[in-house]
Amino acid sequence: MNRDEMASRVKNERGPWDVLIIGGGATGLGTAVDASSRGYRTLLVEQHDFAKGTSSRSTKLVHGGVRYLQQGNVSLVLEALHERGILRENAPHLVHDLPFVVPNYDWWEGPFYGIGLRIYDLLAGKHGFGPSRNLSKEETIERIPTIETEGLRGGVMYYDGQFDDARLAINLAQTAAEQGATLLNYAKVTALTKEGDTVSGAVVHDEETDDEYTLRAKVVVNATGVFTDSVRHMDDPASPAIISPSQGVHIVLDKSFLPGDSAIMVPHTDDGRVLFAVPWHGCVVVGTTDTPVQDVSLEPRPLEEELEFLLVHAARYLTKDPTPADVLSAFAGLRPLVKAGNGENTAALSRDHTINISRSGLLTIAGGKWTTYRRMAEDTVDQAALVGGLEEKPCSTKSLRIHGYHDRAENFGTLEMYGDDASDIEKLIQKEPRYAERLHENSPVVAAQIVWAARHEMARCVEDALARRTRCLLLDAR
């Protein structure tokens, strides 16, 4: 992918695009992959970098959502488990199985969570990642050597998926580009255009060159996450808000707090939240919180009380109590939760995501989660084809391999997350040995990865390279 080439395509395009997608997070990028692989002429514009918003700030789990099972929402869990399986098939370089241990401190927890997680296994069916089982106290300690042992009775182990969210976003952008889509980061939609009462395109400002384009499209898709309502207001200033943003914070700790390969899952903290401590890229990610917020921003900041909550709860389940000085990094993301009953023509295709078509034909897709991005995209493009009067074409993403896919036994070590591209990065190093140099002694990231990000992954600045092409900034901010 090359930004100059993408920008010149946008500049020189004369006819209308079939599908214009606003937003380059999980939802928009998935929609671009779906639309372009059906053969529609697709353009995606993102105001900042791909996955700059919520999509780089998740807990990094590809999961059915044990929480939804607790709430009795079986259809949602089924859909997510199904998508979890599809994603592992199509992106094995980014998604892998992870054992989770639910530590039990009360007598009833072992049987209760044991049964619940066996139902989870059953629902996964042939897409199962491994059978759950009850663990003795000794087995629990063996799996989680740093688990708090006071009052510990045992545990329940189950399997879910883990991934690298921003890397998947970049690989989705590359997949869409390979399918013929045009994708431009640092390109912001500032207004929608109309012909009569119908949305006919958008005004796009290139944040790098200051160029402005008025682009025509048969259908415009609003996939802007927590910014959904600002784009809806460009269509109709009187449209009611449909998003209730909720902030979730994670802290990152050194691996010594959770050595080994298993994660901890606490299904119910005393205020009813789910808490995870997950090994990720050689560190431990602990999260998350759920704080309703009024204002949305691309740089949400963790609140003191959220950091405090995470430290207190981590200390409750770990022998070594983390202090503020142990926090290597903290990041906040905003959940684009959809308000119930907004009084409009809302087609709720699943409890988890919502597609809304305004009177003037603006298609908004909101809600959902990373795990179900493919299904959300399929539903969106089905509807977009109707709104835009496009020739009906079937979705093919269930078996579409994501850029980087490889099925070789070869392991590329710290470059494994690049999949098939890893060998090209290694070739870069062979040609230019100084690219083997590490960025910092505490990080395995080498210069070649930054060169690769700039040349092939449309990274435009240091932050793009350190926060989303590699994950240095999230792993150790200092």
Ligand SMILES: Cc1cc2nc3c(=O)[nH]c(=O)nc-3n(C[C@H](O)[C@H](O)[C@H](O)COP(=O)(O)OP(=O)(O)OC[C@H]3O[C@@H](n4cnc5c(N)ncnc54)[C@H](O)[C@@H]3O)c2cc1C
């Ligand atoms: C704390 C937390 C933890 C989570 N953990 C998980 C998890 O473990 N597993 C899971 O499956 N899901 C998880 N999720 C959910 C998942 O991350 C989100 O559902 C998903 O990332 C939302 O993607 P999106 O594309 O809708 O929004 P975003 O990623 O926010 O993308 C929207 C994009 O639109 C762009 N945009 C906005 N306005 C404009 C404009 N005018 N012009 C151009 N571009 C614009 C923004 O810059 C942004 O990049 C988590 C969410 C949170 C908050």
